[in-house]
């Protein structure tokens with residue numbers, strides 16, 4: 001037990017820095033995932049068929065290629081092709097664009113969950129399409145999208161560990177833990193604290209999502 | 221209103237979905253203050269006809285005039301037209317994320333520019349009128365079907381429409397709730413509201429409405445006063461329909 005604490009105390013600066021890098025990775029990737037995901041999700045429900053098809057193309061590509069392959073393309077492939085893309089950009093873009101595909105699908109099902117009946121009811125009151133979207137579809141889609149979005153963020157946090165594990169793209173929590181481990185050989189203790197670091201992030205997200213859900217619940 | 225006194229004039233209207241002809245030369249004219257029931261078997265085009273009147277569907281041929289103007293297929297005018305025509309749906313279609321009061325005030329505030337306090341006052345009056353003033357702050361999911369449908373009627377009334385379209389307003393209700401909705405509709409008819417009601421409630425048709433149009437396969441097969449329709453339908457189709465409905 002004392003060894004467990006000792007490792008944490010002695011290597012706290014490295015753990016801390018790794019944790020903060022993971023936090024930044026996740027925050028930037030999350031922003032990309034939400035921004036691009038909402039946009040692609042909007043394409044997926046557009047009234048024009050070829051625009052929907054474009055959104056579908058994005059989703060199918062990013063959902064069906066392993067994250068590790070995306071990272072390889074972004075970091076190795078693009079650099080070989082003469083595009084000087086930095087490790088940080090490669091990492092956050094891959095993770096963000098990959099997660100965006102799932103966000104887009106969540107948005108799409110959230111919009112469809114609102115149902116044609118309510119849309120008809122809005123139109124029958126004399127609402128324009130824009131007003132039906134802003135007053136009826138979007139407020140309800142947001143509510144039904146929040147819980148699955150929470151699972152996506154948690155999956156993304158866990159997926160972010162791949163980034164430190166390959167190509168040394170970023171000095172994130174897992175990478176720092178491996179460095180400390182190879183210096184001290186106290187692998188069990190080191191990875192225990194790494195797991196605690198990831199749990200800290202995922203459990204906070206879980207609580208945040210629950211709090212938001214409670215405030216926005218759609219009664220059915 | 222046009223010179224001959226009709227609020228709605230439907231002339232030779234046809235409509236297809238793909239190759240499926242759903243409305244096949246419909247003619248119907250309705251005056252202000254009339255309550256007209258549209259009856260007919262499932263799939264005969266009743267809902268489609270209602271949806272063409274407020275422009276939720278576009279017609280392929282013919283003309284529908286409301287208050288003297290052709291129902292526009294698109295553009296700003298169609299939104300203006302819909303604000304003057306209420307619609308009540310079989311499945312209520314209340315906005316799930318809004319309270320009862322907000323369901324009623326949303327249209328007047330957003331479309332007609334009423335102040336929130338005026339709209340709230342109007343909504344409370346209407347809830348009184350449909351008999352559920354105590355439900356103002358509830359959400360649709362907390363109400364029974366009959367209560368939801370009464371809120372939907374109040375929502376339509378809040379726009380002060382010249383016409384209300386009812387599409388099988390009691391078909392999704394448990395039997396014990398049908399009465400409360402029909403009573404509200406009966407009061408509306410007596411107050412002179414112009415309404416077109418698609419329904420299988422033949423009691424309502426017989427006692428409340430001024431005229432029945434019987435639709436089959438996209439055509440109006442028979443049209444007349446309720447008494448004549450029930451006692452002496454001319455077409456075999458209508459006779460069979462009446463027999464079948466009255467036996468249930």
Ligand SMILES: Nc1ncnc2c1ncn2[C@@H]1O[C@H](COP(=O)(O)OP(=O)(O)O)[C@@H](O)[C@H]1O
Nearest residue numbers: 237240242260261262263264265266267268269
């Ligand atoms: N949006 C649509 N697309 C394709 N077919 C439709 C659509 N709406 C209705 N129909 C078809 O048109 C016919 C008439 O439908 P409807 O007007 O709903 O009949 P009713 O209300 O009398 O039961 C049905 O065969 C139905 O399947």
Ligand SMILES: [Mg+2]
Nearest residue numbers: 266267268388
């Ligand atoms: Mg119908």
